[in-house]
Amino acid sequence: MSVLTNNLDLFLRLFGQTLQLFAISAVLSLVLGTFLAALRVSPVPVFRGIGTLYVTVLRNTPLTLVFVFFVFAYPLLEILRIDNYVAAVVSLSLYTAAFVCEVVRSGINTVPVGQAEASRALGLTFVQMLGNVVLPQALRSVVPPMTSTMIALLKNTTVASGFAVVQAGNIRESLSEQGENVLLGLLWVALGFVILVMPLTYAQQVFEKRWSVAR
Amino acid sequence: MTAASAPPMIRVAGVDKFFGPLHVLKNVQLEVPKGQVVVVLGPSGSGKSTLCRTINRLEPIDSGVIEVDGQPLPAEGKELARLRADVGMVFQSFNLFAHKTIVENVMLAPVKVRKTPAAEARKTAMELLERVGIANQAEKFPAQLSGGQQQRAAIARALAMKPKVMLFDEPTSALDPEMVQEVLDVMTGLAKDGMTMLVVTHEMGFARKAADRVIFMSDGEVVEDSTPEEFFSAPKSNRAKDFLGKILTH
Numbered sequence: 001m002s003v004l005t006n007n008l009d010l011f012l013r014l015f016g017q018t019l020q021l022f023a024i025s026a027v028l029s030l031v032l033g034t035f036l037a038a039l040r041v042s043p044v045p046v047f048r049g050i051g052t053l054y055v056t057v058l059r060n061t062p063l064t065l066v067f068v069f070f071v072f073a074y075p076l077l078e079i080l081r082i083d084n085y086v087a088a089v090v091s092l093s094l095y096t097a098a099f100v101c102e103v104v105r106s107g108i109n110t111v112p113v114g115q116a117e118a119s120r121a122l123g124l125t126f127v128q129m130l131g132n133v134v135l136p137q138a139l140r141s142v143v144p145p146m147t148s149t150m151i152a153l154l155k156n157t158t159v160a161s162g163f164a165v166v167q168a169g170n171i172r173e174s175l176s177e178q179g180e181n182v183l184l185g186l187l188w189v190a191l192g193f194v195i196l197v198m199p200l201t202y203a204q205q206v207f208e209k210r211w212s213v214a215r
Numbered sequence: 216m217t218a219a220s221a222p223p224m225i226r227v228a229g230v231d232k233f234f235g236p237l238h239v240l241k242n243v244q245l246e247v248p249k250g251q252v253v254v255v256l257g258p259s260g261s262g263k264s265t266l267c268r269t270i271n272r273l274e275p276i277d278s279g280v281i282e283v284d285g286q287p288l289p290a291e292g293k294e295l296a297r298l299r300a301d302v303g304m305v306f307q308s309f310n311l312f313a314h315k316t317i318v319e320n321v322m323l324a325p326v327k328v329r330k331t332p333a334a335e336a337r338k339t340a341m342e343l344l345e346r347v348g349i350a351n352q353a354e355k356f357p358a359q360l361s362g363g364q365q366q367r368a369a370i371a372r373a374l375a376m377k378p379k380v381m382l383f384d385e386p387t388s389a390l391d392p393e394m395v396q397e398v399l400d401v402m403t404g405l406a407k408d409g410m411t412m413l414v415v416t417h418e419m420g421f422a423r424k425a426a427d428r429v430i431f432m433s434d435g436e437v438v439e440d441s442t443p444e445e446f447f448s449a450p451k452s453n454r455a456k457d458f459l460g461k462i463l464t465h
Contacts, residue, residue: 118372120271120273122373123376124296124324124328
């Protein structure tokens with residue numbers, strides 16, 4: 001317990017960093033991923049191709065590799081200078097967006113095709129159909145896998161430790177420098193992540209319940 | 216364009232369509248003048264539903280011309296969306312928006328497509344629901360309604376766009392028998408009010424009573440095009456005789 005109480009400051013600060021990194025990347029990946037899913041179901045073949053290419057390239061590319069690209073290779077292109085924190089946000093967002101895209105797309109596929117046909121027959125544009133009819137109905141089947149994707153993102157933030165972006169993944173280093181029991185410290189870090197996951201799981205239950213009524 | 220030379224509401228000329236190797240529409244010709252009610256009959260697999268769906272381009276065609284109110288169907292995009300807004304469609308499986316209430320279903324397209332203010336759209340929606348006899352169901356979700364009520368709501372939803380023409384794709388085929396009549400009554404009312412309608416159906420009673428013209432399709436071809444009296448009392452082709460023999464004997 002003393003490992004935690006003696007370093008409470010450190011724990012709170014670095015878990016705060018984790019939360020920040022997670023929150024920014026979550027928002028960005030949800031927006032980008034939903035946009036990519038829209039591309040993948042659009043009537044325009046070129047858009048579908050772009051979406052498919054994105055997912056093919058980024059899904060299951062090792063996250064470390066994505067980080068390496070944005071921290072070390074990307075600066076060599078001399079386009080726009082970004083610091084390591086931004087590189088971490090970009091890497092996590094782009095990587096997670098590929099998974100979000102596929103989760104949203106599978107949700108879209110659960111909505112009967114008649115819903116889209118009725119929208120089109122009424123004169124709704126593709127974007128109106130997606131926004132007003134298809135996505136709202138896709139949401140409810142998307143909630144459980146989307147929660148998993150977000151939990152994976154939360155834990156993936158620790159990869160940033162290797163690239164000088166400080167968050168909960170760096171607690172071990174700091175403890176070891178101070179001569180604390182590192183293994184015990186890691187247990188507390190693990191518990192910290194469990195605590196962070198709990199509200200996500202709770203949110204999943206709330207959304208599942210709310211959206212299951214509306215049908 | 217002057218009234219004298221007004222184009223037909225629907226013109227289908229030389230239309231062919233394939234599903235893979237299957238030739239589902241074979242050189243189909245059809246004109247529906249303004250105000251006419253045309254019923255399309257035929258055995259299943261004859262292409263009548265496909266024909267109905269090509270008219271607002273839910274099914275693209277492989278060759279030929281389709282015009283609505285003198286305007287050829289544009290390719291997929293904003294312009295096609297505008298044209299579809301003027302063509303009401305009623306589906307066999309209703310396709311009401313499952314996550315919206317009945318009145319929201321009817322309001323959605325006027326608000327989003329026609330940019331009608333919500334209050335006005337709701338008022339019109341309630342009037343339409345009144346007209347099809349389900350105003351008291353307005354705040355329910357589609358799944359809470361019977362099939363007949365859902366289909367009447369779907370008709371109200373299509374009418375809310377003030378369409379120039381209504382397409383009905385087997386509107387009563389998914390209904391329990393006791394609910395067929397309530398939907399047909401609404402359709403008969405529409406026909407009497409002068410709506411231009413193309414109705415794919417198996418309801419011979421409706422064809423006799425409400426249709427100005429009967430089209431008989433078989434194997435992707437328009438085989439007969441005549442008045443209901445003529446078609447039911449003296450069909451010209453063997454295929455039509457065979458079809459009528461099968462359905463009128465039971």
